[in-house]
Amino acid sequence: MSEAAAATRPQETVILLGTDTPIGLAVVRDLGRHGYRTIGIGRRANALAGASRHCFRHHARADGEAGLIAQILALAGQHQARWLLTVGESDILLLNRHRAELEARLQVLAPRSELLMQVLDKATCQRHAEAVGIAVPQTWRFASLAEARAAAPGLRYPVVLKWSDPHVVAAALDAAGLALVKTGYARDAADLLGQLAPYEAVGAFPLVQEYCPGHGLGQMFLVRDGEVLLEFQHERIHEWPPEGGASTLCRSVPLAHHGEARAQARALLRRLGWTGVAMVEYRYDRRSRRYVFMEINGRFWGSLPLAMAAGLPFAAALVAHCAIPHGSAAESAPAGNAEARVPLPRDYPVLTACYWIPETKRLLRVLFQRRRIQDPFFRPDPLRSLLSYLVFPLRPSARWFIFQLSDPKPFFSDLAGVFRKLLGRT
Structure with missing residues (x-):
């Protein structure tokens, strides 16, 4: 749906807890572009997503757990919010401790504790993966x-x-x-x-x-009661720290690739009876063609900006398609226009997205601090890393985790935060 078309509908309000990262920014942008009004809560008044033109109102997070719950309920009443989203696992656990109180006022679109614990505990998650035939380390x-x-x-x-x-x-x-x-x-x-x-x-x-050689392969899904509604996959090209961490440079991969691994990932989510967003992560070795299961992120993931850039509306679709439990008597009311409101694309372009500041830190580590890289099998290529860094902005397929011409303020807010940190150290 275009932003112009979305603007013609009455706006419905979502509260987002966790506006401090590019993940929260991607969620805010996606919701705004599909006609939702977002009330953001971040750890700082000047949190990253709060600077977005798609964030209707932004608030610094209240102190303490009780204070935060009271703040959410007050904002829900003030803005007539219907849904509550969050980004971090610790906040999902926090919201679940107060779920009954919160859901008297709005719907919490996050996995319940008993389901989330199935994926947070790596030993338990590995047992589920093995049960559907996925190789584990x-x-x-x-x-x-x-x-x-x-x-x-x-x-x-x-x-x-x-x-x-x-x-x-x-x-x-x-x-x-x-x-x-x-x-x-x-x-x-x-x-x-x-x-x-x-x-x-x-x-x-x-x-x-x-130790499993290879690189990270992430397969992302929006699921309702084990049924996959939306899917996307990407490969990690660079990470920070270089030996393994958050994506700093990642590329979308067409669904025609890695079909067997994706089928197993879908089977794993069906086994769990999952509802919501999730990323199943593998370590993939091109030489041996071996996929080894790493983990499930039962939340929005770090490379979400790439999926959004490729046209996969995971946040807006979560609200439009999963807000009312599948099979309930009330489902027929919103489900009729859910596809029109937030389409579920089956295809997407091949794009590459860069998280610029951590990618710069990675380059400096590879060029000048190679001894600090812990992975004994990691083979840094300084010249290739430098050329990639310099050439990337010239590529037509290049996208950025934070910078967007249509929504530039978060980039300058992020840059100002970097300068504040640098000045604080001097």
Whole structure:
């Protein structure tokens, strides 16, 4: 639907919790372009998406959990909001703790706790993936440091360390003065035991997994009761940090590719009975053509701006097509015009999107700080990275996570934030 056509309809209001990142910005833009009015809540008054012309009103997040819930309910009453969206997993968990109170006033379009926990816990999620035939990395779970010492000499290195569910251990790690490291790499047994030893103080240890070569392949879906309504896939070209993290340069991949892996991903979401957005992430090795399951993001994902640029309206379609539970008696009222309001495209162009500031940090790391890259198999190519960085803006298929001519203020707001940080360090 064009913005002009959307403007002719009475606007319905959505509250978005989480306007601080390009993900929140992509959600705000998508909702606005499909005729929804968005009330944003961010951790800062000048949060990124709050600068968008598509954000009707923006508010700094209230202090404390009770304060935030009271703020959401007050805004819902003030603006007659019908739906509540959020971006981060920790906020989904927070909203679920108050779901009954919130849903007396508006509908929370986020997975319920019992469903979300199926994907947040990597061990549980792996079992579901294996059940539908998806390959998973060999994984070791150590209950004690003594158990790790006994097994370490027999492992094949390097290995990867990651927490089964970071949300479960975050508080204990913080209390012990330990940082929550998303992903670690161990080159040999001594390195592994050295990284595991500090966690003896909290009585919990990260998973240890085989190292899987390749690059990230993300398959994204909008699902209603296990039925896929919208799908998209992309490959990660660059990440920050370079050895693995958030996408800084990513490219859309036509649905004609990776069909078997996508069929398995769909089967996995059907098994879970999923409703909402989700990204199934693989590590794909072109040489061996092997797909290895990494995780499910049961929320809007980091490369969402690429999907939006390619014309896949995941946020607006979530509201239009999933707001009323599938099969309810009330479904017939909005479902009749949902497709007209927010179409569900079956095809999309091949585009490449750049998250400029982290991509710049990645380039500087590859050029000048290669020793800080932890992945022992990562092979930096400084010349190729530099040429890619310089040539990218000239490509007709180039898009940006933040900058858009039709909505330029968030880019300058983001840039101003960078300068404030730099000045704060001097």
